[in-house]
Amino acid sequence: MKKNVITYFSLMSLLSFWACSGGSKETVKEEDELDNIEELSPSLTLLWQTDDVLLTNESTLYDAETGKIYVSNIDGGPNEKDGKGFISIIDKEGNIIEKDWVTGIDAPKGMGISSGKLYVTNIDEIVEIDIEQAKIIKRHKVEGAKFLNDIDVHNDKIYFSDMETGKIHYLLNGELFDFAKDQKNINGLRVAPDGTLYGLDGQGLKKYDEEGEYEMVNEAVTGGDGLIIIDDHTFIASRWQGEIYLIRDGKETLILDTKREESNTADIDFIPEENILLVPTFFKNKVVAYKLSY
Secondary structure: OOOOOOOOOOOHHHHHHHHHHOOOOOOOOHHHHHHHHHHHOOEEEEEEEOOOOOOOEEEEEEOOOOOOEEEEEOOOOOOOOOOOEEEEEEOOOOOEEEEEEEEEEOOOOOEEEEOOEEEEEEEOEEEEEEOOOOEEEEEEEOOOOOOEEEEEEEOOEEEEEEOOOOEEEEEEOOEEEEEEOOOOOOOOEEEOOOOOEEEEEOOEEEEEOOOOOEEEEEOOOOOOOOEEEEEOOEEEEEEOOOEEEEEEOOEEEEEEEOOOOOOOOOEOEEEOOOOEEEEEOEOOOOEEEEEEEO
16 A cells, blocks of 8 residues: 655755845846746656555556556665575555565665566576566576676667676676776666766766767766666766756756665666656655656
8 A cells, every 4th residue: 555645845045046136026137037947857757655564665667558567676685695586566556466476585775677588687697587587597697796786788789887896787688898997886777869978986977978988978976876868968867875966957956865864765766657766765665656747
């Protein structure tokens, strides 16, 4: 059963505007009004949250073809090979459809879908799941891997990050390749429709070329976790500690801060047709959904 929730709006821009104007009712110039409208966005409205039975849930993945939302649950330490991890399925209203959809994983984190298969990072391997069978069909061992984390897919190329070794790899036709190295604390990955890869690491948000070289998009949101591409100049990035930012034209705006509630914001995902942000809360053991206005 979903719990009652309240609405969250960011008011910092509005307060800043009145502080600067002294609360005056004098007419402002049209361009000032337009600037203020820009300052007031973006905002988030809390929609729903699941029951707190998704154990140490780290990542969410929305499947546009089926409407299902996959959730990876570590249920233990993030680098412990204990076989306790599992994948759940929830719907777009926050109902848990199948809590133990696939089990027998150690510490599942990032997920991606390609050709009817769900690929999941699992410490030092990529777990390949046949979605129709709901069954693990292959485990791709990654030599030298220590802490595989996020994953994203473009066609049949499965990109994934190793946070501890600072590398980005990809899996293609069953073979493993290196893409970039020396990416300190690399975590969140997202591929644009044209195949361009973006990543979050200790330096900030990066845009990679085909050779694994990068240019900086934003240097303020360092140590990011989940990454979403809205368009080629607008992104959403989360920090695990409880922060979510909208980055537009390289400038960041904090749109959610749940650190005081000790509610984490891990590997987020997005339902684009409804502007719904999906937030796995890790130790809070639930997924929370927000409506994004921007």
